[in-house]
Amino acid sequence: MKKILSIGQTAELLACSVDTLRRWDKNSRFPSFRRNRETGSHRWYNLNEVEEFSKTLDGFRLAKKWSADKKGFEPLAVYYC
Secondary structure: OOEEEHHHHHHHOOOOOOHHHHHHHHOOOOOEEEOOOOOOOEEEEHHHHHHHHHHHHHHHHHHHHHHHOOOOOOOHHHHHO
């Protein structure tokens, strides 16, 4: 059985804002689904898809942290190409 998450639950798991999720949905970066498009406008997410998407964010967040460090940062060898 699929585990369905609300936009708030998804935002908490991904450590981002609800507005960010709405923007990603609008831009098709991370689309949501709606249970009943005719009567409901609530965004929902599949837990498995959220977990897969979160894997793509970890590297991005780490790179952002490294680039913002004023002292410089030497990444671990595992991150070299």
